[in-house]
Amino acid sequence: MYVEVAARIGADLGESPVWDVERELLHFVDIHSQRIHQLHPVTSAVTTLEVDGPPGAIALLADGGYVAGIGLDFTALGFDGTSRLIARATWGDRINDGKCDARGRFISGTLDNERRQGAAALYSVDTGGALTELVPDVTLSNGLDWNVSNDVLYYIDTPTERVDAFDYDIETGAISNRRVFADLQSAAGRPDGLTVDSEGGVWVALARGGVIHRYSANGKLDEVVPIPTPGVTSCTFGGADLSQLFVTTARALLSGVQQKDDQVAGDVFVVEGLGVRGRPANRYGNNVSKG
Ligand code: CA
Numbered sequence: 001m002y003v004e005v006a007a008r009i010g011a012d013l014g015e016s017p018v019w020d021v022e023r024e025l026l027h028f029v030d031i032h033s034q035r036i037h038q039l040h041p042v043t044s045a046v047t048t049l050e051v052d053g054p055p056g057a058i059a060l061l062a063d064g065g066y067v068a069g070i071g072l073d074f075t076a077l078g079f080d081g082t083s084r085l086i087a088r089a090t091w092g093d094r095i096n097d098g099k100c101d102a103r104g105r106f107i108s109g110t111l112d113n114e115r116r117q118g119a120a121a122l123y124s125v126d127t128g129g130a131l132t133e134l135v136p137d138v139t140l141s142n143g144l145d146w147n148v149s150n151d152v153l154y155y156i157d158t159p160t161e162r163v164d165a166f167d168y169d170i171e172t173g174a175i176s177n178r179r180v181f182a183d184l185q186s187a188a189g190r191p192d193g194l195t196v197d198s199e200g201g202v203w204v205a206l207a208r209g210g211v212i213h214r215y216s217a218n219g220k221l222d223e224v225v226p227i228p229t230p231g232v233t234s235c236t237f238g239g240a241d242l243s244q245l246f247v248t249t250a251r252a253l254l255s256g257v258q259q260k261d262d263q264v265a266g267d268v269f270v271v272e273g274l275g276v277r278g279r280p281a282n283r284y285g286n287n288v289s290k291g
Contacts, residue, residue: 001273003227006246007039007046011266014248015193016057016097019238021280026238027066028248028268029055031096036066036077039268041239041246049081057098057108060283067106067125067284069095074106074125076284087131092120097142097193097234102150103127104285105173107134109141115159122155124173127285134175143194143204143234147217148279154181154194154202161185163194163204163215182215193234193248197276203245205232208253212245212271225274229265230254237278245271245278 012032019026026039036049036058057069058077065078067086071094074086089095089110098108104127112119122135122144140158146168147154153168153175163182166175181202184191189209196202200217210230214223225245231253238246251259251266259265 001225001271003225003247003269003271005264005267006041006270007037007044007268008264009037009046009267011248011250011268013233013250013252014266014268015233015250016055017193017234017236017238017246017248017268018059018281019236019242019246019278020060021242024240026236026246026268027058027060028246029058030266031056032252036068041244041270049079051077051081052083054094056095056111059098059100059106060281062104062283062285067100069098069108071095072110074108074123074129074131086129087123087125089121089123089131091133091136091138092141096140097144099144100282100284101146101168101170101173102282103170103173104283106284107144107153109135109138109144109157111140115139117159122157126173132173134173135178142192145194145196145202147196148198148200154196156191156194156204158190158192158207161187161190163191163202182213182219182221184213187213189230189232192232195234195236195278197237198242198279199276201276203235205234205247207231207233207250212247223274225271227269227271229262229267230258231265236281239270242278242280243272243274243276245274247271
């Protein structure tokens, strides 16, 4: 296994990496600088879309473009920047992290800027744009993904220092039976983004911890991947055969002294040789046009 820089970005808050299997490139955001980047790993070329607000989460639309959480708005966003409002979150100060389920819904939560306990929520936006509050009493909504059979949703509300699991009804999008999947209270750093591989392993980015943890489907820690900067925010599998793990990082998670000394903070990293593959990213349902 080895880790290298995939893109010298120096993002203030790199997040929400999504691999595009059709175009073979990585989409990710820099929330604070209000940018969505596209990285072509083979050439290292990066193209950038400036957006009108903090893009806390992106996923791909079935017919091209993004579903994006910008501020509190769920928006259909063309790659050219044209946008159309889909729905608006009510709890929290801005949308933070999200993914599409296998039926094309966008599941995405919010955060409270002052980290007031319970002031945010996790939402589901269905393919018709209807908004459902899935989890109330959230503080800092973060990583989520589904198991291989799409009947378990893994979810992180960062201040809980846990990865929780819900039963997930893929037909209705309803959740039930919340329980602790992995307790990270004694881990270095706090749980942030996550992705599930094709064997059901759960890869969790530990913000300020400088590591990615892999938990097997039974919740046991079975791999620790060190990343060369502490501000590890999220990860996703990509590359032509989905065997590379792309990792976003943030300068904002470092102290001023750390920022001065850390030449790779905020860059995107790629981890090779993990011996496991990811799954193609789900897309938001095709009855919303790219705008
Ligand atoms: Ca995050």
